[in-house]
Amino acid sequence: MANIEPRGDSARPVESLIRPRSIAIIGASADPRSFGGFVSGNLARFGYGGALHLVSRSSDEIDGRPCVRTIDELPTDIDLAVLAIPEAGVLDAVQALGRRRCRSAVLFASGYAETGDEGRARQQALAEVAHASGIAVVGPNCMGFTNFADRVPVTFEPLAAPQAFAPRSGGHCVPVAVLAQSGAMAANMRDAMLGRGLPISLVFSTGNEVSVGIEDVLAHCIDDAGIGVIALYAEQIRRPGLFLALAARARAAGKPVVLLMPGRSARAREGAASHTGALAGDHASAITMLRRQAVVCVDTLDELFDVSAILSRYPEPPAGALAFMTGSGAMKNIALDFCDDIGLELPALQAHTVTRLREKLPAFAVAENPLDYTTIGVRQPGLIGEIIDILLADASIGQMVLSIPAGPTVAQRDKTEHIVPALARAAKPVVLVVTGDDGPIEDFFVDAIRDSGVPFQRSSDRALRAVARIVEYGAMRERAARADSGVLANAVTGPARSSAVPADATGPVVPEYLSKRWLAALGIPIPIGELARDADAAVAIAGRIGWPVVIKAQSPALAHKSEAGAVIVGLHDEPSLRAAWARLHDNVASHRPGLALDGVLVEAMGDRGLELVVGARRDPDWGPVVMAGLGGIWIEALRDVRLLAPDAAVADIVAELHSLKAAPMLDGIRGAPAVDAQAVARVVAAVGAQMLANPAIDEIDINPLIAYPDRVLALDALIVLGGGAS
Numbered sequence: 001m002a003n004i005e006p007r008g009d010s011a012r013p014v015e016s017l018i019r020p021r022s023i024a025i026i027g028a029s030a031d032p033r034s035f036g037g038f039v040s041g042n043l044a045r046f047g048y049g050g051a052l053h054l055v056s057r058s059s060d061e062i063d064g065r066p067c068v069r070t071i072d073e074l075p076t077d078i079d080l081a082v083l084a085i086p087e088a089g090v091l092d093a094v095q096a097l098g099r100r101r102c103r104s105a106v107l108f109a110s111g112y113a114e115t116g117d118e119g120r121a122r123q124q125a126l127a128e129v130a131h132a133s134g135i136a137v138v139g140p141n142c143m144g145f146t147n148f149a150d151r152v153p154v155t156f157e158p159l160a161a162p163q164a165f166a167p168r169s170g171g172h173c174v175p176v177a178v179l180a181q182s183g184a185m186a187a188n189m190r191d192a193m194l195g196r197g198l199p200i201s202l203v204f205s206t207g208n209e210v211s212v213g214i215e216d217v218l219a220h221c222i223d224d225a226g227i228g229v230i231a232l233y234a235e236q237i238r239r240p241g242l243f244l245a246l247a248a249r250a251r252a253a254g255k256p257v258v259l260l261m262p263g264r265s266a267r268a269r270e271g272a273a274s275h276t277g278a279l280a281g282d283h284a285s286a287i288t289m290l291r292r293q294a295v296v297c298v299d300t301l302d303e304l305f306d307v308s309a310i311l312s313r314y315p316e317p318p319a320g321a322l323a324f325m326t327g328s329g330a331m332k333n334i335a336l337d338f339c340d341d342i343g344l345e346l347p348a349l350q351a352h353t354v355t356r357l358r359e360k361l362p363a364f365a366v367a368e369n370p371l372d373y374t375t376i377g378v379r380q381p382g383l384i385g386e387i388i389d390i391l392l393a394d395a396s397i398g399q400m401v402l403s404i405p406a407g408p409t410v411a412q413r414d415k416t417e418h419i420v421p422a423l424a425r426a427a428k429p430v431v432l433v434v435t436g437d438d439g440p441i442e443d444f445f446v447d448a449i450r451d452s453g454v455p456f457q458r459s460s461d462r463a464l465r466a467v468a469r470i471v472e473y474g475a476m477r478e479r480a481a482r483a484d485s486g487v488l489a490n491a492v493t494g495p496a497r498s499s500a501v502p503a504d505a506t507g508p509v510v511p512e513y514l515s516k517r518w519l520a521a522l523g524i525p526i527p528i529g530e531l532a533r534d535a536d537a538a539v540a541i542a543g544r545i546g547w548p549v550v551i552k553a554q555s556p557a558l559a560h561k562s563e564a565g566a567v568i569v570g571l572h573d574e575p576s577l578r579a580a581w582a583r584l585h586d587n588v589a590s591h592r593p594g595l596a597l598d599g600v601l602v603e604a605m606g607d608r609g610l611e612l613v614v615g616a617r618r619d620p621d622w623g624p625v626v627m628a629g630l631g632g633i634w635i636e637a638l639r640d641v642r643l644l645a646p647d648a649a650v651a652d653i654v655a656e657l658h659s660l661k662a663a664p665m666l667d668g669i670r671g672a673p674a675v676d677a678q679a680v681a682r683v684v685a686a687v688g689a690q691m692l693a694n695p696a697i698d699e700i701d702i703n704p705l706i707a708y709p710d711r712v713l714a715l716d717a718l719i720v721l722g723g724g725a726s
Helices: 034-044 087-099 117-133 184-195 214-223 238-251 268-274 285-292 301-313 328-343 351-360 379-395 409-424 444-452 460-484 489-493 513-522 534-543 573-593 634-638 652-658 663-666 677-693
Strands: 022-026 051-055 066-067 080-083 104-107 137-138 145-147 152-154 177-179 200-205 229-234 257-260 296-298 321-326 398-406 428-437 528-533 549-554 567-571 600-602 610-619 625-628 640-646 697-705 711-712 715-719
Touching: 022 034, 022 711, 034 152, 034 214, 066 534, 066 600, 080 087, 080 444, 087 104, 117 137, 117 610, 145 634, 177 184, 184 200, 184 229, 184 301, 200 214, 214 229, 214 238, 229 301, 238 285, 268 663, 285 610, 285 625, 296 301, 296 460, 301 460, 301 663, 321 328, 321 379, 321 460, 321 573, 328 398, 328 460, 351 379, 379 398, 379 409, 398 409, 409 428, 409 663, 428 444, 428 460, 428 534, 460 652, 513 600, 513 715, 534 549, 534 573, 534 610, 549 573, 567 573, 567 677, 610 677, 625 634, 625 652, 625 677, 640 652, 652 677, 677 697, 677 711
Parallel strands: 022 051, 022 080, 051 066, 080 104, 104 137, 177 200, 177 229, 229 257, 257 296, 321 398, 398 428
Antiparallel strands: 145 152, 145 200, 528 600, 549 567, 549 600, 610 625, 610 697, 625 640, 697 711, 697 715
């Protein structure tokens, strides 16, 4: 039985769907408020220039255009059919369209996978019929699409004449494509972009994606020279491998992809399933791998709108840090706190910049970043433009946010004549914030801003958060380039870089002693130790490796030994070891009666150090993702970890480690020495390399990995092979 979701490693061509030379409306109606009436009305207002055919059971002609009664009376080889009919007639209609060799169809009807098991069965049947008929179906449960560039509005939402959607960005912005699985969200995103005067090339709602998925439309947008930025809302990415490959293509083409994908919370994942029939995967893994390809993953609709708008004006990420400029000391202080909270750097200005600013500013002003230029604009409004030029000429500054109040009409006239032109001529990215929330702004001021193409906000917080995302976009592109260059190969320093599964593994869970043996072959240090079968052997091993020792029960069924009392530490002599041997076996027998152990691992006690965790898991959809962070008992309590792509370069892993909340512990606090972060990063990189090389491994867990000033030591390790843990 065919799967109801679109599949395949390559994108389905959708050129003839998005740019149809011929359209048939199935369910055409003279009622202008019917779905068919809305579509035909939109096509008329947009001046669609292709062939238009109407199928109606109730009318011989509509608005002077003849109708046929059945699909079988249509010409063959129509590019696109619009199914403005109830769900009950859909299967017969698709089969009939197949007989006429129709290439694609848009299906508005609901009642499919979004409604539960019965709806999924109906969608399964639709998928099979569409596949057999050779028709690419958009939907069901969608609002269709509007190709603004070619004047093709195929949606039941009544649209105004295309002149109403003309951009007001003065030709400075690259066109945006809006893609969403939700039709309402597609319209929401479209209106937000249009409200900012941005040019929109395409708005596309994919709905339940019975055969045409968001990946197919994304591929089209990447290839379309008329599209510069792609804004996406997706509740599930059904073909992760294809999406990542397309994201890499977009990155290479210099086309930013901005994505909002809900699902961080359990309730959001449940909501996604009921809304689009999606079966959500691991959100954290998805975001990690999407960022690997420099997809700008945002958390809110505000960020989606704001980031897309700035990138439409400046699709290339800035080279250099942020300057914040204002005429308010209070706003300066707020910006300092906010930028610190979101990790947005405000660098010191160069000496010659400070000198030039002092020549313009009053004596009591401080020439620094953020810059409060005080009230000089009241008497000398032209000076503000000069100060903008000076700040942006600083080589350390790559972009600017200017936050100003609207002020009275005379002040708005001054800002229109001096500030807006200065921002418009800037060679570096700039964002203008006019504070005051919904306070009124004169039309001439708004018109000048819109016509300039300068990104415009009413909130400094939103502007700064969007800028932080764009700074992150630039950093992600650099990290992706380093990972693409194969820097990772230098990270695995062990004598064996083999992808073979751990030797002697007999089940999915590889016990600690075998896991550590495999890690040691990769060059990852482990404590000296041996496996003992009886107490006499344990005493002999302790004598060879030196006291004190730790003993640990070994079995694939004891993935979490501490809970079973199967780890006993701090044994300094033979009597204590023999007593601990008996106690350990009693604990295991009580926890898991009848369990046969592989043996007991006897190891030298490790010195105290910083307890970290390094791990990896293979997401069934997104592939392997690596984790590093604070380990030991703190991992579950604090969850202070970072997720990384498995091919991250060592330098980028070190940077991620220093973004942990526990980062000060890496550098040494309260007299403790700094630890070897490079050595930790090399372990992370080695784990990632093995996850990439060995698809048989599902999970790797090294917890704790003890970090010292000059080395690391893996005190515990667990590997899970395909099949999952028992």
